[in-house]
Amino acid sequence: MENTKYLILGAGPASSWAVRGIRKEDKEGDIAIVGREPYRTYSLPLLSKGFIQGRYPEEKIYLVKEDFYESNNVTFINSSGVSSLNTENKTALLENGEEISYEKLLICTGGSPLKFQMPGSELRRIYYLRTLDDAKKIKAAAQRAKEAVVIGGSFIGIELAVALRELGLSVKLLMMEPYPWQILIPEAVGNYLADLLKENGISIYPEEKVVEIKGGNGLADSVITESGGVFEGDLFGVGIGIGLNLDFLKDSEIKLGKGVIVNEYMETNVSDVYAAGDVAEFNDLILGTTHLTGHIENAQFQGRTAGRSMAGARETFSQVTAYDTEIFGTMLMFIGTSDYGTEYVIRGTLGEPQGSFSFRDGKLVGALLIKPVGKDIRAVRELIEMSDSALGDYKDRFADPNADLMDLLKELKDPAN
Numbered sequence: 040m041e042n043t044k045y046l047i048l049g050a051g052p053a054s055s056w057a058v059r060g061i062r063k064e065d066k067e068g069d070i071a072i073v074g075r076e077p078y079r080t081y082s083l084p085l086l087s088k089g090f091i092q093g094r095y096p097e098e099k100i101y102l103v104k105e106d107f108y109e110s111n112n113v114t115f116i117n118s119s120g121v122s123s124l125n126t127e128n129k130t131a132l133l134e135n136g137e138e139i140s141y142e143k144l145l146i147c148t149g150g151s152p153l154k155f156q157m158p159g160s161e162l163r164r165i166y167y168l169r170t171l172d173d174a175k176k177i178k179a180a181a182q183r184a185k186e187a188v189v190i191g192g193s194f195i196g197i198e199l200a201v202a203l204r205e206l207g208l209s210v211k212l213l214m215m216e217p218y219p220w221q222i223l224i225p226e227a228v229g230n231y232l233a234d235l236l237k238e239n240g241i242s243i244y245p246e247e248k249v250v251e252i253k254g255g256n257g258l259a260d261s262v263i264t265e266s267g268g269v270f271e272g273d274l275f276g277v278g279i280g281i282g283l284n285l286d287f288l289k290d291s292e293i294k295l296g297k298g299v300i301v302n303e304y305m306e307t308n309v310s311d312v313y314a315a316g317d318v319a320e321f322n323d324l325i326l327g328t329t330h331l332t333g334h335i336e337n338a339q340f341q342g343r344t345a346g347r348s349m350a351g352a353r354e355t356f357s358q359v360t361a362y363d364t365e366i367f368g369t370m371l372m373f374i375g376t377s378d379y380g381t382e383y384v385i386r387g388t389l390g391e392p393q394g395s396f397s398f399r400d401g402k403l404v405g406a407l408l409i410k411p412v413g414k415d416i417r418a419v420r421e422l423i424e425m426s427d428s429a430l431g432d433y434k435d436r437f438a439d440p441n442a443d444l445m446d447l448l449k450e451l452k453d454p455a456n
Contacts, residue, residue, distance in 0.1 A: 043071040043114065045349060046131060046141035048121050049284075050074025051083075052335050053147035053316035053342030055103050058111050060346020060354075068350070070113045071141075073133060075120040075148075078171055079103055084335055086174040087198035088365065091181065092205050100171070120148070120284070124291045126309045143349040146288075146299055146307075146314040147342060150281030150333070152195075159252030162259040165275045168195055177276065181206050184274035188262055190249050192216045194334075194364060196278030197236070201366060203276065204241050211270050212236065213247045213262070223373060224407050225383040228395045232366060239367040244268065281333070283318050296320045298331050303355040305345035313349055315341035324357040325426055326379060326404060334362040359420045370410055375423045377405030387440040401431030418444035425451065 045061055045068055047054045054072050061070060080102045089095035108115040119135040130140045152167035154160065166177045181187075181203055189200040192214035204210045218229030219236070233243055244264075251263040252275070261271040283298055294300045294308040298320035305313045305321065316338035320331050337360040344356040361374040380397025386408075387393035396419075397405040406419045422430060422444070430451075436442045 040130070041071070041114075041137060041139045042069075042141075043139060044068035044142045045070045045145070046139055046143070047072045047145045047147065048131065049145075049147035049149055049316070050076065050078075050080055050115070050117065051147060051149050051316065051338060052080055052102060053149075053338040053345070054145070055080040055107065056339040056342035057145050057147065057315065057346035057349070058107075058113055060343040060348075060352075061350045062111055062346075064347055064350035064352050067112070070111065071116060071139060072108070072113055073116045073119060073121055073131070073139075075118070075134075076170055076172070077118045079105070079107065079115070081171055082335065083169070084198075084362075084364075086171065087168060087195065087202050090171075090174050091178045091199075091202045093178075097171070121287045123287055124293075126291055126293065126312060129311070142311065144312045145342075145345050145349060146285075146293075146312070146318060147316040147338070147345075148284040148287075149317045149338075150283045152277070153280045153282050155249070155252070155277060155279075157249070157251055159254060159259065162252055162254045163257055164254075164259045164273060165252065165277060167277050168199055169281070177274075180274050181208060184208055184272075186272040187211070187274040187276060188213065188270050188272035189276040189278065190262065191278035191280070192219050192221070193278045193280060194220075194362070196276070197366075198364060199276045199278055200236070200241050201239075203274070204239060205367075208274070209242075210240065211242045211244060211272065213244045213249060213264065213270065215246065215248050217245045220407075223377040223397075223405070224395050225385060227385055227389045228392050228407065228409075231390075231392055232371075235366050235369060244270070281317070285318060296329070300329070303357070304348045304353060305341060305356055306348065311349075313345045315345040321356060323376070324355065325359060325424055326376060327426070328379070330376065330379065332360065332376065334360065336360040336362065357424075359423045361416070361420070372408040372411045372416055373405070374408065374416065374419050375403075375405035377407065379404045384434045384437045386438055393440045396434075396437045398431055398434070401428035402426055403430045403437075414445045418448045421448055422451075427451065 085100045123132045187203045187208045200212045248265040253261045299314035317333040347354040377397040382398045384396045394408040
């Protein structure tokens with residue numbers, strides 16, 4: 040049996056930042072990382088933001104150098120997941136048959152794409168995007184294809200639709216929602232973004248639920264929707280969400296909700312076991328609630344916090360994180376937790392919004408900034424961090440595209456001036 044002081048399950052961004060967090064406090068303790076893929080940590084967002092289109096070669100998507108593990112005294116066990124965990128004995132059984140004992144454990148196993156379970160879902164030419172190998176398959180398929188059908192209004196679905204259109208394919212985007220990112224933004228802003236997609240050649244079909252996939256000779260050639268619509272293509276991309284990789288915890292004592300429940304130190308209910316990233320249902324000190332957040336910046340900061348906490352620093356996670364995406368050159372920055380809001384304020388005009396702000400009980404909890412500038416991003420992060428119920432009194436300032444958000448932040452921080 041192998042032994043290590045720190046065992047990290049998952050080799051994504053949370054794991055590499057956890058290594059940095061550990062090494063800040065403990066320069067010598069052994070670290071082992073178990074990753075299901077053969078690759079070192081890379082950027083999932085860059086797969087759809089440039090790798091598939093050929094703008095980024097493979098070496099540009101990696102987030103750590105080739106010598107990262109060696110230089111940090113990390114044993115990287117790749118191409119294997121974990122099959123079970125014994126928290127009483129502090130051992131993990133890997134899918135490759137190895138068993139590892141640990142002193143401290145971090146769970147950051149991420150998620151896997153939800154897959155269709157319907158007639159025809161076993162046909163070829165259906166692609167899911169989550170890994171570098173997935174992206175390589177889509178990239179190769181796009182060179183042969185002419186008509187793509189992308190199913191799903193998620194970040195992955197929309198970014199994949201944009202990527203395939205940038206490659207010159209005809210693209211149809213089918214969504215169950217009435218407009219993109221329905222749970223994050225108001226309808227007027229969603230319709231503006233839908234128009235932006237349409238103006239650049241993507242055909243959008245809202246409120247369409249796929250119920251069957253048709254094809255011949257083992258190849259998908261069309262999807263059928265609940266409304267009776269038939270959408271033909273020779274490449275079918277699916278982005279309908281992810282399921283968390285937590286099956287190995289089913290017989291453990293670790294408390295699960297929607298994910299692995301952790302406190303502000305990223306600790307689970309089991310001593311010496313931590314979680315970070317997509318799988319962590321964390322205690323958000325800013326919002327005063329527990330929830331999951333599934334994007335790269337959140338994973339990085341939570342990983343660092345978990346690493347430092349594992350090594351004895353007792354650092355709390357209290358961070359407003361953000362995710363950026365792009366629609367044909369228009370930058371979008373999603374900040375905070377907009378889906379927690381109950382009321383929206385649109386910045387700018389309905390015809391050309393500059394974004395929207397999400398409020399709950401007078402507190403700013405999230406935002407979308409369209410074509411943002413750096414100082415606005417910084418201001419919004421800090422305004423959310425304030426957790427001030429009085430922010431609801433300034434909705435006219437948030438709505439005014441000429442109002443300087445940094446000035447508002449300064450006023451609230453120092454009312455005397």
